[in-house]
Amino acid sequence: MNATSTGPGEVISPGTPLVEISHLDKSYGAFKALEDMQFELRAGEVHVLFGENGAGKSTLIQIICGVQNYDSGEYRLFGETLTGLTPAVAHEKGVSIVFQEFSLIPEMTVEENLFLGHEITGGWRLAKSAMRAKVQSVLNRLGFKLDPAARVSTLRRAHQQMVEIAKALLWDCRVLILDEPTASLTDQEAAQLFDIIEQLRDEGLGIIYVSHRMPEITRLADRITVLRDGKYITTVNQADTSEKELVQLMTGRSFDSFFPQIARNPGETVLTFEDVTLQSGHAKNLSFSVRRGEVLGFAGLAGCGKSEVLRAAFGLEKIATGRITANGVALEKHNPRKALSSRICYFPSDRSTEGLAMHQSLTFNSTIAALDDPVFSRRKTLLNRRAERGFTEKMIDKLKIRTPGLTAKADQLSGGNKQKLMIARGLSREFDVFLFDEPTVGVDIQAKLEIYDVIKTLTEEGKAVVIASSELAEVMHMSHRVIVMREGRIVGELDGEAVTESAVLSHFFDHDNKSQAEEQHAS
Structure with missing residues (x-):
């Protein structure tokens, strides 16, 4: 790692504190945005700020770059105690931010x-x-x-x-602040950004990285400072912590209590697969049932076929052999229109290309699946705009969708709010079956909790819920029954107390590789 220049003839060695904040307070009237805040950034490190919305991350970085002043405490930049910092002075001293x-x-x-x-x-x-x-x-x-x-x-x-x-x-940047930099990047673009960040860290820059995405934190972070409700919780070395510990530190609750307890009251079967093989070959000889009042989870490694199962249930994957029935009626020549009329709702994993019309309004996206419903149309030709607006306003409040306004476009929302907008569409008409493919991918912790509460409510109201998730903890804690898939086939079904991590993992791999895989997972 190279030393960082601080100006003509000056050099900062790796590990030297660049930003030092201690006992810092900031209030807006009676509201305390930051209280007794602590933070340190060193040369040659990526330091992640981690916390829910409203935890104080934005206020802290605005103080560091001079956009906001603070009320009390101490802020030292490159060893100099600062008060009354402005953005121009911060920039001149070497602090840059990418909002x-x-x-x-x-x-x-x-x-x-x-x-x-x-x-x-x-x-x-x-x-x-x-x-x-x-x-x-x-x-x-x-x-x-x-x-x-x-x-x-x-x-x-x-x-x-x-x-x-x-x-x-x-210019002479020595502190770089990146605020949710991958929010609208593809995976490939994000990977390129990560390479650049690692290059800059190796050159000796101090980088403050704001993100809630665990894979990014795992790859990039040297240290992580956790904030909650405007207060400093702790600073940990990334190598010495785990996702479970970070979630507990951020939310103030244990990892197990992070997932809601969903009452199980299994009722009638509303969806069945009978020896179904898909034309694509991604899933073969599938037989299972979905019942009201419980959550059925699908687990497996990437490419195992679990997402294709949900797509087939909604008519997006064609079947070669076998039969799918909804409420006892065979779904011949199945397609999404038929799925909707059969009271099946599907939430795809890719919100941007399949889930939402990104350049359309919240009202359009939340009601588009129910425009043939008498609530929203008269004689199926004249739209009831007042009913559409009223429903959208109700969903914004119920699902806590954070939006600039009712006329905002879907692409103006964060990942978690886009997901909740999709869920709003699923509540626009009566459905019996709700299919969630990767329900919390790319959303922050608070949005996860709110989405889990929706799943809990739907299940306890007697709906049938199916979840396919790459997060093992999510599918285990949210499901009453778990179907494990491998290479397009069902290799195990676990029920109730039998749904354990070791039991699920034992089905992920073939018997020859099982012990090795479990050993790798444990390490």
Whole structure:
């Protein structure tokens, strides 16, 4: 790891404190946003801020970069005690932040955005050659293949984020703050960002990383500071902690109590698969039943076929042989329209491409599956706009959907709120069966709790719920029965107290590899 330059002739060794905050308080009127806050960032580390919405993360990073002042306590930056810090002074000292909402001018070029407010001049003119050379130097350093003359409005979201990072590093940046940087990136784009972050850490930068996504934290974090209700809880080394411990620290509840207790009252069978094989070959010879008043979970490694089972139940995967029945009626030539009329609701794992119309309003997305219902239409031709708006307002309140307003578009929402918007659509008409494929993928902890409460309510109201999840703890704790799949086949079914981690894992792998897999999981 390289030492970090602090200015002409000055060098900071790896591990040296860059940001030191102690006993810091910040209030807005009677509301205490931060109370007795502690935080330290060192050169050459990625330090994750971890907490629920409202925990104080945004307030803390705004204080660090000078957007907000604090009431009491101490803030030391590069060893200097600071009061009355402004964004301009923080930037001059080497603090840069990339907010979740970008601060770029779409009509301007990459180069113009990078130098906005910091243009290089020679006499009475802009030193365009010097500016172009400096831009190209930072783009080359980061490995960004961006045209400095391209207008920002023509760039994809991931490339716009590259511009923001390049803008932060164009000058003498020593502290880089990244606020939920992967919120709208694809997996491939996120992986590229992680490589860049690791490169910058190795160069000696101190990086504050705000995220709730466990895989990102596991890969990137050196240390993690946990906040709850504006208070400092603790700082831990990532290598010395676990997801269970972090969840408990963040929520203040044990990992087991994190999942709700769902009353089981099994009723009539509402969906059955009888020796079903899919045309795609992703699932073969499936036979099982789904009953009212209980949660059926599907577990298995990636590619085992569990997601395809749910898609088949909704008519998105064609069957080659066998039969699917809903409420005793065979679903011949099954398709999504027939599934809806058979009172089957499906929530896909990919919200952006399959689950929601991203450029349509909340009202459109929450009612689109029920426009043929007399509640929302007259004679199936005239829409009842008042009923649509009333239902959407009710769902926003009931599901605690955080939104800029009723006319907001789906793509303006966070991952957890997009998921809750999908759930709102599922509550727009009467369904008997609710199919959840990866119900909490990419959502924060608070949204997970709220989604789990919805699943609990649906089940205890007598609905049949099916969950397919890659999170073993989720499918185990949320399900009354668990079906384990491997290579497209059902290899085990566990019920009640028989649903244990060791029992589920024993079915994940073939017998020859079972012991080795369990040993790897334990380690």
